[in-house]
Amino acid sequence: MKAIRLTFESFLFAWQALRGNLLRTILSLLGVTVGIFAIIAVFTVVDSLEKNIRSSMSFVGDKVIYVDKWPWVFGGDFPWWKYFNRPVPSVREYRQLQKQLGPNNAGLAIFASKSGNTFKAGSNSISDAVLQGVSYEYRKISDVPVAQGRYFTTQEVESARNVAIIGADVASALFPNGSALGQEFKARGRRFTVVGVMEKAGKSLLEIKSNDTNCLIPFGAFSKLFTINPGSGTGVSATIGIKGLDTDPGLLDLEYEVKGLMRNVRGLRPREEDNFALNRPEMLANAISGLFSVLGVAGGVIGSFAMLVGGFGIANIMFVSVKERTNIIGIQKSLGAKNYFILFQFLFEAVFLCLLGGAAGILLVYLITLLPQDSLPLFLSAANISLGLTVSVVIGVLAGIVPAVLASNLDPVIAIRAK
Template sequence: MLALRLTLESFRFAWEALKSNLLRTILSLLGVTVGIFAIIAVFAVVDSLEANVRQSMSFVGDKVIYVGKWPWAFGGDYPWWKYFNRPVPSVREFRALQRNLGPNNKGVAIFAAVGGSTLKNGSNSVADCALQGVSFDFRQVSDVPITEGRYFTAQEIEASRNVAIIGATVAESLFPYGSALGQEFKARGRKFVVIGVMQKEGKKILDTPSNDTNCLIPFGMFTKMFALNTGGMTGVTPTIAIKGRDEDPGLLDLEYELKGVMRNIRGLKPREEDNFALNRPEMMADAITKLFSIIGVAGAVIGSFAMLVGGFGIANIMFVSVKERTNVIGIQKSLGAKNYFILFQFLFEAIFLCLIGGAVGILLVFVITLIPQDAMPLALSAGNITLGLTVSVVIGVLAGIIPAVLASNLDPVIAIRSK
């Protein structure tokens, strides 16, 4: 109880000292405010930028392996013409993968897209849309956030029916005065019935495919409208994607199985090299993580210089405060105040200053996050708030410890005579 009472007394003395020199207190905490604002603002921008980039790349899915003709990353001395001569994925291979892959996958999908399409509903039309033919398991490998209606049924996909799931921008343009569900529109002379509307995504920081101007239709219907590439220079090239399981870390089991099945489907002999590429979004995710880690460290170093200046300002004010209150310290010690009581008194004062400055800096960052941003909305995470307050406490301890120790070690007789 004694220790708690003395601690509370130290807090009270520190608070009274800060209130008695209000202007000096405000000027002192400005340096910490600027420093914390700089550091937390940098981390908030980096976190928001990374989140937006990852959201922009969400169309590639998570824990997915893509079977394609070209690798996403070229390496080694592999001749380019061997990539060029590889066969493209086909519907036959998609069916074979569905039949032959074991329990290491959650779904196999095939899809293809054509951009620049115009959709019409009477006098309303929307241009430059992406028509995308998908199989039933497409929602397993890619994000299809439906806010109205539903996804395709297996029967609709197999029967290649004239149904569609459209993006929010398409729905607003074609059906501005009511719900799009159950309404009809035309694409390349064919009528489609809307069974679902996807969630609005808005602007993306990267120029990546957006669901807002996308139109999903059954893959069979897509093949009736567009010719698929069968290995030549013309036609739409489909993509095959396989969704892995959470129980398969790194998707190693799925990759080994998929490689063996694909080699068997294409009739490759044991000594023949693969004529297909297995691409994984993790390659891009790892690159993004490394990039933003570097940006975050660089931003923290830059912000720490401002924090350093604020720390020196707090330390300077604390030395002045000790000098001004030397006589009071002598009186307190003569009345029985312990050294740690005097030490806590000045240490808490420094921590108070830094915490108030840090809180103001965090508040300024929060105010900035409230400003509407279409391309990259900023967000202040609980982790960044905790980091800002923790850094404030650390700076307060480092800036106040030396003045506090000097104050606690003053001789009471000399201190009383200081005036």
């Protein structure tokens, strides 16, 4: 109860002091507001960028190992000549993995894609679309959000039927006046029947790949349109994806098993290097996290300078406040007020002032996130709100501790005589 009463009385003193010098209070708040706004705005943009990029790369899948010719390498020298003559994953290797892979996986798929395609349906057409051939379990390793219709059946995939799951932009371009389900369109001279339409993904910051202009067909049907994995280096290369289990931390067991099977399938000797790459989405995630960690630190340092200016402003105003209220402090102490009460009173005032400024800065950031954004929607996370308020409290304590200590140590007799 004593702590609550002390806090309430300190709040009343702080509010009266701040309201009595409204203009000075507002000017002092500006420094903290700008500082918190700068810090939280930077972190908000960085978080939004990272979230947008990660969502743009959702097609990569989660907890998946990709068997490919080229490794995913970020930064530094890339010895491309070392990987150029490697064989690409083949359908035969995919079949071997299907037979030999143990239960330590949640799905195995082979897929290949070709961009720059033109689809036609009557007088309507769409160009620069992506045609992708997939095996049945592809949806287990990658995101296939079917909004209308259904996914392929095993019979459709095994018999290589000309059926397709198209993106939202493909559906609206080819069939603008009605549902695309059950309709036919032409791709590279062959007719395909639409069995599903994917959800609209919209614009993203990284246009690596978008389901909106994508068209999925059975891998066998895709093989009729393109030459898969030719030795001459022309045509389309396939990729094998293996989904891991949640019970396999880091997918280490799955990686060792796939590595051993691939070496056996390709007939590699014990001392020979791998002629394939095992890639994971974590490689992309780690590269992104490293990049945005640097951006976050840089933004935090820049915002800290603005926050430092705001802290000096609060400290200055607290020194002035102590000087103006020296007589009142003397009266309070003569009436029995303890030193800790005076100290807490001024410290609370500094923290309260900083919290008001910090809340104003966070509110400005929140208002910015409400503005319509196409390619980069901003969001203010609870973590950033907590960070802003915490920084405000810390700055308030640092800025107010010295004036509060000076006020609490004043001699009551000398303080009462002050004018």
